[in-house]
Amino acid sequence: SAPERLLTVAGLRVSYRGIAAVTDVDFHVDAGELVGIIGPNGAGKSSTMHAIVGAVRASATTLEFAGRGLAGQPTERIARRGIALVQEGHNVFGRLTVRENLRLGSTARASSDGLAEDLRWVLSLFPILDEFADRQAGLLSGGQQQQLAIGRALLAAPRLLALDEPSLGLSPTAVDTVFASIAAIRERGTAVLLVEQRAQQAVAAADRTHVLSEGRITMTLGPEHANDSALLMKAYLGS
Ligand code: ATP
Numbered sequence: 001s002a003p004e005r006l007l008t009v010a011g012l013r014v015s016y017r018g019i020a021a022v023t024d025v026d027f028h029v030d031a032g033e034l035v036g037i038i039g040p041n042g043a044g045k046s047s048t049m050h051a052i053v054g055a056v057r058a059s060a061t062t063l064e065f066a067g068r069g070l071a072g073q074p075t076e077r078i079a080r081r082g083i084a085l086v087q088e089g090h091n092v093f094g095r096l097t098v099r100e101n102l103r104l105g106s107t108a109r110a111s112s113d114g115l116a117e118d119l120r121w122v123l124s125l126f127p128i129l130d131e132f133a134d135r136q137a138g139l140l141s142g143g144q145q146q147q148l149a150i151g152r153a154l155l156a157a158p159r160l161l162a163l164d165e166p167s168l169g170l171s172p173t174a175v176d177t178v179f180a181s182i183a184a185i186r187e188r189g190t191a192v193l194l195v196e197q198r199a200q201q202a203v204a205a206a207d208r209t210h211v212l213s214e215g216r217i218t219m220t221l222g223p224e225h226a227n228d229s230a231l232l233m234k235a236y237l238g239s
Helices: 045-052 074-078 098-106 115-125 127-131 141-156 170-188 199-205 230-239
Strands: 007-014 020-028 032-040 062-065 085-086 160-164 191-196 208-213 216-221
Touching: 007 045, 007 191, 020 032, 020 045, 020 085, 020 191, 020 208, 032 074, 032 160, 032 199, 045 115, 045 160, 045 191, 074 085, 085 141, 098 115, 098 199, 115 127, 115 170, 127 141, 127 191, 127 199, 170 191, 170 199, 191 199, 191 208, 199 208, 199 230, 208 230
Parallel strands: 032 191, 032 208, 085 160, 160 191
Antiparallel strands: 007 020, 007 062, 208 216
């Protein structure tokens, strides 16, 4: 049977004060897929992500999640319907402990069913969160804070995890940890929408990666293109 269509985006447009940041973007994510969006600074990646979760105003011919429209819905309702966003930067509550941050993630779940199992899984994915459960989140390293932000999002039990540049500003080891966790999350069945500037790693990890340039999708790459550096370069330069 055909995989379930989770997210459908067609004719997406985002403008700021009349200036288009995203123009006519089309793509989809099926259940369990990992879809990448890459492109240079200012290409419209974050705007696309924010439009999906209702954080910026957008227009679209189709913007649907699990067969129902997302347009005009408040961000909180979209979260409850199964999309969790991890924003760019390390979005943790620095004064709260790791455990408290994780607990906040679980408050966004549609149901408490499976919470204990999800928590065990998150702590096995990111053992440092178990070790530092009682530490203030603000005292963690950047890489550890990113693990916490992803762990918190997972405890909302999303069907689609939207990650906005999760590797930004991390050490090489921390970047590897983040990418390994993304593979494991997808392996467990959660679909992932991954916005990245690290083209090679994103293309290697994703089922499809859309190249965004000046608000439009200019190219779509498969994992077989991950080592074609000439193509990736061309994708970035938009030529
Ligand atoms: P980055 O990697 O720098 O986050 P991006 O690909 O995510 O880039 P966006 O952040 O979506 O790109 O920005 C797309 C365009 O929209 C840019 O020209 C940016 O300056 C503009 N823009 C983004 N947010 C706003 C805003 N709140 N108000 C006005 N212009 C904005």
